[in-house]
């Protein structure tokens with residue numbers, strides 16, 4: 001042997017595969033128990049200082065036995081989750097994950113495939129999952145799509161396609177500087193903040209996104225929208241795209257998709273539907289009537305990591321015209337020329353978005369859909385809507401609670417209101433209730449402000465929630481409210 005090869009090459013593979021299997025089995029056993037016993041643990045708890053400090057340890061130079069590494073994770077990481085897999089987590093808007101999806105993420109990492117594209121099974125599976133998403137929301141055959149990191153990225157991709165199609169110039173070549181007239185996008189005052197970031201990133205600027213007032217049900221006022229489009233056109237701007245809410249983030253409101261589709265057709269605007277919350281209502285036996293008109297979208301964002309409960313992260317962007325989708329992102333460099341045979345044939349998925357290397361997100365969606373079937377996911381959506389109705393009825397009926405917005409899907413905005421307190425004192429009291437619920441580990445809600453009124457917000461996108469969890473929430477809010485109310489009044493007075 002020559003001197004260069006005198007020592008064995010190094011690898012990250014284990015020395016003892018048998019020992020690795022034993023360790024891996026233990027990880028799986030612990031993981032199963034973790035999910036099984038989730039209900040018994042606090043939804044959330046803060047980390048003690050000692051745990052926080054471990055995250056400032058320096059870069060490790062020396063190796064450590066795997067058993068020790070895993071022990072650190074089980075002591076310092078696993079007990080301090082965000083909490084969204086817990087049955088009483090209803091903050092912001094998230095799914096609650098599932099065991100099958102977790103196994104899928106493990107297998108995806110074991111195979112390790114890069115979904116930039118090529119001729120391999122994972123690529124076909126992503127295309128199949130996109131096709132299933134298309135079928136779920138009812139877009140026509142031939143529509144295109146891509147899995148993304150989430151809804152924000154799905155919306156950004158869709159708005160990029162809309163901008164490029166409606167620009168009237170080769171905007172990929174000329175950029176926004178070449179626009180003869182400034183583009184205008186429209187959405188209600190209830191649209192998600194990711195749209196602002198999208199128009200900023202697209203070089204259009206926040207002002208290019210005109211917010212139209214929403215009505216009493218928090219839906220876009222279609223006649224005000226029409227007036228705004230005509231006004232902008234008369235002023236020399238180029239109205240380009242309507243962003244419709246299918247499930248607005250504050251209240252779950254669903255815009256009148258049929259009316260928006262009609263207006264978009266009349267005025268020659270792109271119709272993008274932000275369906276991160278509500279597009280999947282289309283698979284719910286009772287919920288689907290709420291999103292009639294979804295199928296008219298030119299593009300649509302949906303979020304399998306919300307109502308399909310895929311582990312983070314996976315979003316989906318669908319575009320009706322496949323050529324428009326590819327036309328916005330395709331750029332084949334010389335080192336990625338497709339071949340006629342072998343691995344480099346097939347579909348280059350990186351031409352449908354901004355990422356080149358991409359993870360195997362399809363597997364966790366595919367495996368869960370295969371295991372449960374789409375109809376069960378549809379029933380779970382209806383179940384969450386029913387649970388939200390249960391909470392809303394209590395908030396409406398109880399003299400110390402007040403419902404703050406109509407409940408159309410699974411989002412309930414309400415507050416504790418004993419009467420005789422001003423807005424500022426009510427806000428302080430309700431924030432304190434929300435924080436106590438978190439700190440006690442009972443439940444996690446978030447809050448929002450609707451037309452100047454602060455409220456607690458429960459978004460029930462959770463396949464583990466039971467009616468008894470809702471009842472516990474109401475009881476705890478009433479208990480905390482009555483306990484905190486006297487001091488709130490003193491502070492306000």
Ligand SMILES: *Cc1c(COP(=O)(O)O)cnc(C)c1O
Pocket residue numbers: 093149150151152153155192194247248249274275276277303315
């Ligand atoms: C969650 C959400 C988004 C953003 O999606 P992410 O997956 O969090 O990136 C956009 N719009 C709406 C309406 C949402 O609810």
